[in-house]
Amino acid sequence: MADVVEVTDATFRTVVLESPRPVLVDYWADWCAPCRQLSPIIEELAAEHGDKVTFTRLDTNANPVTPTEQQVLGLPTLQIYVGGTLVKQFRGSKTKSQLLKALDDYL
Numbered sequence: 538m539a540d541v542v543e544v545t546d547a548t549f550r551t552v553v554l555e556s557p558r559p560v561l562v563d564y565w566a567d568w569c570a571p572c573r574q575l576s577p578i579i580e581e582l583a584a585e586h587g588d589k590v591t592f593t594r595l596d597t598n599a600n601p602v603t604p605t606e607q608q609v610l611g612l613p614t615l616q617i618y619v620g621g622t623l624v625k626q627f628r629g630s631k632t633k634s635q636l637l638k639a640l641d642d643y644l
């Protein structure tokens with residue numbers, strides 16, 4: 538069972554871009570209601586599939602540099618990186634089945 542990894546501006550490169558595994562990044566903020574709804578789904582996916590994909594979250598309030606660099610324009614935003622390259626991006630709340638379908642190539 539894997540946990541969701543907290544990522545910061547300082548750790549984004551190491552944890553996400555230099556990861557040998559696919560990485561899902563959940564950009565969130567405490568004031569964002571859809572972000573709070575998405576959080577338990579991300580935690581479930583991490584528990585079920587954390588051996589194949591690294592699940593991370595980045596608090597955009599505390600870490601404003603990375604969302605700007607990664608062109609995150611709204612919350613929640615989910616990005617999937619493979620080999621340091623952004624391969625998929627989604628904005629807005631998603632269901633567990635929608636996320637599983639998006640991650641299907643990496644599971």
